[in-house]
Amino acid sequence: MSGSDVDRRPPLAGAGGRNLESRRLEDPPVPPPRITPEHEPPADPGEREAHWTHDPAVRDTTPAVGTAGQPASWGRAQEGADVALARPEWGDAQWSYLFKGDTVYAPTLPAEGQVPEAARAARAPDEIGTVQGPMIKPAVWTWEIPVYFWTGGIAAGASFVALACDLAGDPRSARVCRAVALGALAPSPALLIMDLGRPARFLNMLRIFKPRSPMNTGAWALSLFGALGSGAVAADLLGAPRAARGLGAANAVVGGYLGSYTGVLLASTAVPLWARSRLFLGPIFVATAAATGAAACRLTLVARGLPVGHPTREALGTVEMGAMAAELGLSLVNERRLGPTGDHLEHGRAGRLFKVAKAAVYGGLALRLVRRRLGPCAHHAASAAYLGAGLCFRWAWIEAGRTSAGDHDQVARMARSEFGESDRVRRLIHRRTRSLHRPRRAARAPRGAARAYAEAVRRTSLFVERIGAELGMCPSGNGGWCSSAAAPIYRLSKRLRFYTPDRSRPYPVGASPCA
Amino acid sequence: MSTTTAAPTELAVHQVDARRMGFFTDTTTCIGCKACEVACKQWNDLPSDGAQFETGSYDHTGSLGASTWRHVRFVEMLDPAAGGPGSGHPGDLDLVQWAADGDGEGSGPGAGAGVGGPASTGVLGDNRWLFMSDVCKHCTNAGCLDACPTGALVRTEFETVIVQQDVCNGCGYCVPACPFGVIDRAPTDGRAAKCTLCYDRMEDGLEPACAKSCPTDSIQFGPYEELVDIAQRRVATLHERGETGAYLYGAGDEPGEELAGGLGAFFLLTQPPERYGLPAQAQSPVQENVAPATVAAISAGLLAAAGVALAFVSAAHGQGRAARLRRRRRW
Numbered sequence: 001m002s003g004s005d006v007d008r009r010p011p012l013a014g015a016g017g018r019n020l021e022s023r024r025l026e027d028p029p030v031p032p033p034r035i036t037p038e039h040e041p042p043a044d045p046g047e048r049e050a051h052w053t054h055d056p057a058v059r060d061t062t063p064a065v066g067t068a069g070q071p072a073s074w075g076r077a078q079e080g081a082d083v084a085l086a087r088p089e090w091g092d093a094q095w096s097y098l099f100k101g102d103t104v105y106a107p108t109l110p111a112e113g114q115v116p117e118a119a120r121a122a123r124a125p126d127e128i129g130t131v132q133g134p135m136i137k138p139a140v141w142t143w144e145i146p147v148y149f150w151t152g153g154i155a156a157g158a159s160f161v162a163l164a165c166d167l168a169g170d171p172r173s174a175r176v177c178r179a180v181a182l183g184a185l186a187p188s189p190a191l192l193i194m195d196l197g198r199p200a201r202f203l204n205m206l207r208i209f210k211p212r213s214p215m216n217t218g219a220w221a222l223s224l225f226g227a228l229g230s231g232a233v234a235a236d237l238l239g240a241p242r243a244a245r246g247l248g249a250a251n252a253v254v255g256g257y258l259g260s261y262t263g264v265l266l267a268s269t270a271v272p273l274w275a276r277s278r279l280f281l282g283p284i285f286v287a288t289a290a291a292t293g294a295a296a297c298r299l300t301l302v303a304r305g306l307p308v309g310h311p312t313r314e315a316l317g318t319v320e321m322g323a324m325a326a327e328l329g330l331s332l333v334n335e336r337r338l339g340p341t342g343d344h345l346e347h348g349r350a351g352r353l354f355k356v357a358k359a360a361v362y363g364g365l366a367l368r369l370v371r372r373r374l375g376p377c378a379h380h381a382a383s384a385a386y387l388g389a390g391l392c393f394r395w396a397w398i399e400a401g402r403t404s405a406g407d408h409d410q411v412a413r414m415a416r417s418e419f420g421e422s423d424r425v426r427r428l429i430h431r432r433t434r435s436l437h438r439p440r441r442a443a444r445a446p447r448g449a450a451r452a453y454a455e456a457v458r459r460t461s462l463f464v465e466r467i468g469a470e471l472g473m474c475p476s477g478n479g480g481w482c483s484s485a486a487a488p489i490y491r492l493s494k495r496l497r498f499y500t501p502d503r504s505r506p507y508p509v510g511a512s513p514c515a
Numbered sequence: 516m517s518t519t520t521a522a523p524t525e526l527a528v529h530q531v532d533a534r535r536m537g538f539f540t541d542t543t544t545c546i547g548c549k550a551c552e553v554a555c556k557q558w559n560d561l562p563s564d565g566a567q568f569e570t571g572s573y574d575h576t577g578s579l580g581a582s583t584w585r586h587v588r589f590v591e592m593l594d595p596a597a598g599g600p601g602s603g604h605p606g607d608l609d610l611v612q613w614a615a616d617g618d619g620e621g622s623g624p625g626a627g628a629g630v631g632g633p634a635s636t637g638v639l640g641d642n643r644w645l646f647m648s649d650v651c652k653h654c655t656n657a658g659c660l661d662a663c664p665t666g667a668l669v670r671t672e673f674e675t676v677i678v679q680q681d682v683c684n685g686c687g688y689c690v691p692a693c694p695f696g697v698i699d700r701a702p703t704d705g706r707a708a709k710c711t712l713c714y715d716r717m718e719d720g721l722e723p724a725c726a727k728s729c730p731t732d733s734i735q736f737g738p739y740e741e742l743v744d745i746a747q748r749r750v751a752t753l754h755e756r757g758e759t760g761a762y763l764y765g766a767g768d769e770p771g772e773e774l775a776g777g778l779g780a781f782f783l784l785t786q787p788p789e790r791y792g793l794p795a796q797a798q799s800p801v802q803e804n805v806a807p808a809t810v811a812a813i814s815a816g817l818l819a820a821a822g823v824a825l826a827f828v829s830a831a832h833g834q835g836r837a838a839r840l841r842r843r844r845r846w
Binding site for chain 1 (some may be wrong): 536578580582584588590594596660661662663664665666667682683685686687688690691692693694695697698699700701704705706709717719721736737745746747748749750751752754755760761762763764767768769772784786787788789790791792793794795796797800801802803804805807808809811812813814815816817818819820822823824826827828829830831833
């Protein structure tokens with residue numbers, strides 16, 4: 001280890017081994033160096049820490065995996081330098097095998113099935129002892145992500161509405177709705193980039209196409225949506241209604257994914273609340289997207305002077321109400337299904353946000369019922385309430401996921417039980433101590449059928465990835481396609497120095513150049 | 516025998532000449548010295564996590580994170596029946612009281628520490644410590660690798676999983692996608708970081724720093740098949756000596772029962788996995804959920820678009836007076 005240290009780093013000034021080597025035991029001891037006031041370590045512990053650990057004159061602190069802001073360099077400082085005492089093929093690792101054959105460490109040969117049986121006994125389902133967390137890490141995302149979920153949802157919903165306006169024969173409103181979609185989309189990339197740990201490297205999202213990563217497909221959907229939406233609005237401005245209509249229709253298709261993938265993204269994590277809502281998160285997010293998109297379009301169209309009683313205005317009112325009601329219904333069903341896992345949607349900050357959102361929806365529905373008496377202003381207030389409710393819903397889901405990941409007991413419990421199955425014991429306790437109308441488990445498909453279904457979908461998705469490989473898109477050690485479509489973006493990213501492949505040798509060995 | 520290579524479900528991550536190297540961490544020989552933690556921090560030049568004082572445990576280095584790639588977990592096993600102050604939950608432990616009681620009887624908390632220590636004497640009774648040096652598991656079906664949108668996380672020729680620090684843009688998606696809570700985003704650096712199984716050392720034929728420094732060889736490094744073989748014999752040996760609770764976490768399982776397809780870094784444990792903060796079952800959340808969730812989401816998207824279109828078309832067609840009347844009655 002020390003030998004390779006020398007290879008990696010220059011010897012420290014004045015602290016090298018040479019002085020020690022030349023000294024002999026019988027020599028009189030060297031008095032300690034005199035410390036002048038300017039060489040005194042700083043009095044403040046924080047400064048001292050910084051001085052000792054970060055001052056290159058005191059200690060070379062080049063990290064093995066790259067200095068902050070710099071590329072990694074896993075090569076040696078001197079190319080081809082030998083590592084002292086190292087034997088090839090991990091030969092030095094063999095030295096440290098204290099327990100190898102000739103000791104009493106592990107002489108017994110296991111019986112057939114003994115080892116798996118022991119593991120099964122310890123990991124058997126439905127028995128859980130003390131949980132000493134932490135189990136998993138909560139998401140590190142900040143406020144930008146729920147706000148992006150909201151704006152992206154509005155954009156997706158507005159693209160649906162634009163298509164519907166075209167189909168219903170109202171091209172003027174369709175124009176406005178396409179503009180609303182683009183306008184709502186505009187802040188989304190900025191929000192996403194702000195949330196990155198390395199914002200300058202945002203283009204790396206598009207350096208591969210990776211069907212299995214929802215965030216990657218979402219980034220592609222967002223880019224495509226932006227391109228199509230801008231094209232449609234440009235066609236509108238240039239007076240090409242047919243092109244605008246076609247681009248708008250394509251945009252609505254992409255919007256269907258843009259509005260829903262965020263739910264898939266959350267569901268594909270180890271967080272119990274999100275993972276257990278996997279079949280509901282997408283639909284819930286789509287419903288919110290449709291409602292908020294319709295509400296935003298409605299308010300914009302009214303501001304642009306759409307008259308009362310116009311069919312588009314009527315239809316938008318129906319859509320926002322229906323979608324919000326669907327969202328509420330799905331949320332309630334999901335909450336009942338989740339059982340104790342769903343408690344994180346009821347308590348704390350997430351609980352408060354969820355309550356505000358629900359109150360806004362109920363308020364909006366009530367305002368809509370009395371709109372004949374109060375006039376159109378009540379309906380506008382209802383639309384605004386739906387918009388606010390959408391934001392609160394998104395925020396509550398992110399916030400609840402954070403507390404759910406911190407609930408060690410529940411994380412352990414989800415791992416113990418078969419996926420999707422609820423915890424009977426805790427449920428019983430809950431039912432007894434809390435209230436009579438505690439959630440009841442929704443009917444489930446038989447376990448075999450559910451498993452076969454899951455396996456079928458998984459295989460399909462892997463097949464999709466395999467197509468990419470068969471088509472010659474190089475598989476790059478990460479499950480993604482490094483497609484020719486992504487290559488120019490990757491090159492641009494490189495030219496702009498967002499990506500700095502400054503390595504002494506490519507790694508991993510044998511991987512494609514796009515890895 | 517478990518699978519020794521990446522499962523065929525992982526596309527393109529198994530290289531032709533790949534050779535799986537791994538860790539076998541035997542918790543029964545761990546003495547909790549934290550030398551591996553220090554060696555890891557030194558070799559990889561990881562910053563300090565700052566001084567922290569955990570209540571409820573003597574383990575003051577918390578958990579694995581962006582700057583802690585090896586972490587020795589202290590598991591305080593408190594037996595309430597033996598008169599210990601706690602009820603068995605680490606949160607209930609009053610360490611000061613525990614130490615004071617122990618001193619009164621002439622034995623500190625360390626007296627009962629360790630497997631096979633002088634138990635059942637003094638106030639401590641069967642109270643004891645377990646130690647476990649935790650690390651990234653280098654899963655066959657790695658959740659972080661599946662989630663990574665930039666392809667920064669890759670599998671190497673040693674079948675380990677590493678973050679390419681020059682590609683990672685710090686999106687943070689790998690953090691909740693890890694079923695073991697290993698990978699994290701460094702707040703100062705902005706990128707995700709985790710154990711690389713000392714990729715730089717391995718390329719030079721050196722064993723990882725933690726395994727090198729381990730004084731009791733609790734951390735063993737080597738070719739995966741060899742390690743699994745030793746580990747299985749160790750389990751059988753411990754069973755023979757009466758430690759029947761010993762089992763392997765992450766290797767040697769029957770097909771279909773593996774944790775995340777089999778762990779490159781696996782453990783020998785003597786208590787249920789939750790004691791050590793490990794899940795009893797694990798799978799890459801992405802491989803498990805992304806397909807059904809996408810099917811549900813896209814169907815919902817189609818339904819929503821159809822619903823919106825229907826509302827508009829019916830509103831356009833229902834402009835007549837009769838239709839409006841009908842609608843009013845419905846309200």
